[in-house]
Amino acid sequence: xxxxxxxxxxxxxxxxxxxxxxxxxxxxxxxxxxxxxxxxxxxxxxxxxxxxxxxxxxxxxxxxxxxxxxxxxxxxxxxxxxxxxxxxxxxxxxxxxxxxxxxxxxxxxxxxxxxxxxxxxxxxxxxxxxxxxxxxxxxxxxxxxxxxxxxxxxxxxxxxxxxxxxxxxxxxxxxxxxxxxxxxxxxxxxxxxxxxxxxxxxxxxxxxxxxxxxxxxxxxxxxxxxxxxxxxxxxxxxxxxxxxxxxxxxxxxxxxxxxxxxxxxxxxxxxxxxxxxxxxxxxxxxxxxxxxxxxxxxxxxxxxxxxxxxxxxxxxxxxxxxxxxxxxxxxxxxxxxxxxxx
Numbered sequence: 001x002x003x004x005x006x007x008x009x010x011x012x013x014x015x016x017x018x019x020x021x022x023x024x025x026x027x028x029x030x031x032x033x034x035x036x037x038x039x040x041x042x043x044x045x046x047x048x049x050x051x052x053x054x055x056x057x058x059x060x061x062x063x064x065x066x067x068x069x070x071x072x073x074x075x076x077x078x079x080x081x082x083x084x085x086x087x088x089x090x091x092x093x094x095x096x097x098x099x100x101x102x103x104x105x106x107x108x109x110x111x112x113x114x115x116x117x118x119x120x121x122x123x124x125x126x127x128x129x130x131x132x133x134x135x136x137x138x139x140x141x142x143x144x145x146x147x148x149x150x151x152x153x154x155x156x157x158x159x160x161x162x163x164x165x166x167x168x169x170x171x172x173x174x175x176x177x178x179x180x181x182x183x184x185x186x187x188x189x190x191x192x193x194x195x196x197x198x199x200x201x202x203x204x205x206x207x208x209x210x211x212x213x214x215x216x217x218x219x220x221x222x223x224x225x226x227x228x229x230x231x232x233x234x235x236x237x238x239x240x241x242x243x244x245x246x247x248x249x250x251x252x253x254x255x256x257x258x259x260x261x262x263x264x265x266x267x268x269x270x271x272x273x274x275x276x277x278x279x280x281x282x283x284x285x286x287x288x289x290x291x292x293x294x295x296x297x298x299x300x301x302x303x304x305x306x307x308x309x310x311x312x313x314x315x316x317x318x319x320x321x322x323x324x325x326x327x328x329x330x331x332x333x334x335x336x337x338x339x340x341x342x
Contacts, residue, residue: 001094001332001333001334002093003090003091003332004037004089004090004091004093005090006086006089006090006164006228007029007033007202008031009025009026010085010086010089010195010199011153011195011197012082012085014194014195015081015082015085015193015195015196016061016062016063016075016078016081016290017062017125017195017196018058018062018188018191018193018303019194020194021179021194021201023201026198026201026202027201027259028206029202030201030202030205030206031205033092033165033202033206034205034206034207037063037092037093039092039093039206039207040093041095041165041207041208042096042185042207042208042209042211042292043136043208043209045094045096045312047094047095047256047257048096048254048255048256048257049091049094049095049096049255049256049258049259050095050096050097050098050099050151050255050257050258050259051088051095051097051099051259051261052101052227052252052259052260052261052262052272053084053098053099053101053196053200053262053264054100054101054227054260054261054263054268054269054272054297055101055102055103055183055263055264055268056081056084056100056190056191056192056193056196056261056262056263057102057103057183057189057191057192057193058083058181058190058191058192058193058194059103059162059182059184059190060077060182060183060263060264061078061080061081061193061196061263062076062077062078062193063075063078064184065182066180066181066189067180067182067190067300068206068300069263069264069300069301070298070301070302070303070307071265071298071299071301071309072299072301072307073298074299075293076154076299076301077193077263077264077298079298080261080263080296080297080298081193081195081296082195082332083117083293083295083329084196084199084262084293084296084329085195085196085198085260085271086329087198087261087293087296087329087330088199088200088203088219089199089202091333092202092203092206092207093207094333095203095205095207095211095259096209096255096328097209097211097255098200098204098206098209098211098212098247099211099212099213099214099251099252100196100201100211100212100213100214101213101214101215101227101262101268101272102183102190102192102201102213102214102215102216103182103183103190103191103216103217103224103246103268104183104216104217104337105181105182105183105184105185105214105216105217105218106184106185106218106220107184108146108149108220109219109220110161110164110176110220110221110222110223111176111177111178111179111223111257112178112179112181113126113128113178113181114272115142115146116140116141116142116143116148116161117140117141117142117143117180118139118141119138119150124140124178125178126178126179126180127177127178127179127180127302127305127306128177128178129174129175129176129177129178130165130175130176130177130178131165131169131175131176132162132165132168132169132175134165135161135162135165136162138159141158141161142154142158142161144157149167149213150220154253155223156197156235156236156237157308159236160221160235160236160300162236163232163235163236164176164221164222164232167231167232168231168232168279171231172190173231173271174194175224176291177223177235182223183217185199185218186330206271212251214245214248216245218222219241219242219243221235221242222241222242224242225267225268225271225272226268226271226272226274226275227245227248227268227275227276228244228245228248228272228275228276228279229242229243230242231243237263244275245320249276249279249282252276252286253282253285254264255289255301256289257289257290257291258286258289258290258291259290259291259293260272260273260290260291260292260293261293261296261329262296262297263297263298264297264298264299264300264308264312265297265298265306265312265315266299266308266309266311266312266315268302269297270311270312270315270316273290273292273315273324274283274315276290277319277322278292282334283322283323287319287322287323287324288323288324288336288338290318290319290324290325291325291326291327292316292324292325292326292327292338293327293328293329294316294326294327294328295328295330296329299311299312299313316337325337325338
């Protein structure tokens with residue numbers, strides 16, 4: 001198992017910027033790169049390696065965008081993506097397929113301010129935490145105009161809000177968080193960060209391996225942090241509102257190695273891994289061959305408001321104890337413990 005050099009087009013100084021990927025030029029360079037380094041198609045891999053790239057989108061990865069994941073360093077997601085791009089380029093002939101998720105949102109969703117109003121008809125500010133007690137006490141209620149716009153019965157919509165916040169509390173997760181509008185479908189924030197997009201495209205051409213994009217988060221009635229499923233799957237009357245992505249779980253089980261990176265360590269990355277470990281039979285089968293790139297992910301930190309660093313670190317320690325490997329992207333894959341050292 002070898003490490004390749006970084007291609008000439010890669011510019012680490014541009015990782016935190018938004019720009020147009022020159023696809024035709026990169027495609028020609030990728031074909032030449034495959035010939036120069038004798039890189040075969042992914043279909044011929046004897047050891048099948050999947051890279052799961054969680055929400056590496058502008059909205060989370062570019063400073064100044066809606067939910068830039070700064071971490072405590074203040075530049076977390078940019079530093080993470082620099083390491084992630086270099087990890088992919090160095091291991092281009094080892095990574096069989098890349099599976100990126102795309103957090104995908106609309107204006108009217110349960111975690112956006114427009115969904116809720118107080119007794120004065122005002123919306124909650126970003127980063128407001130809405131508990132089941134808040135809803136039961138009438139501090140926040142469903143915006144009837146949103147319910148009407150989406151075709152929901154007003155009584156049902158209010159009961160759903162009460163049910164939803166209770167289910168979050170019962171599940172032991174965070175209270176309903178009102179996030180800034182972000183990852184809006186059709187917007188610039190929804191797109192992959194340019195440097196990561198270029199890297200994934202270069203990999204696809206070089207290895208003849210198309211990325212398997214996983215769209216999540218577009219259901220108005222539930223948050224959807226995890227790639228594998230929404231936070232709540234049933235409404236107040238037991239009615240189904242969303243389903244788990246069991247097809248993705250089955251796909252991951254077909255790989256010898258699953259590498260996980262992306263944003264944010266405290267939310268979408270952590271809850272994706274929690275979901276994996278919660279599937280019956282998966283911990284025993286997949287945990288020993290799962291590798292978490294701890295230097296390619298950062299927690300949500302908003303100065304003066306929220307800091308999930310400790311929770312994220314505690315989660316990664318749980319995953320280590322569950323049999324997963326916490327590694328660094330800069331360490332040669334051949335030296336990783338477990339499956340990679342065979």
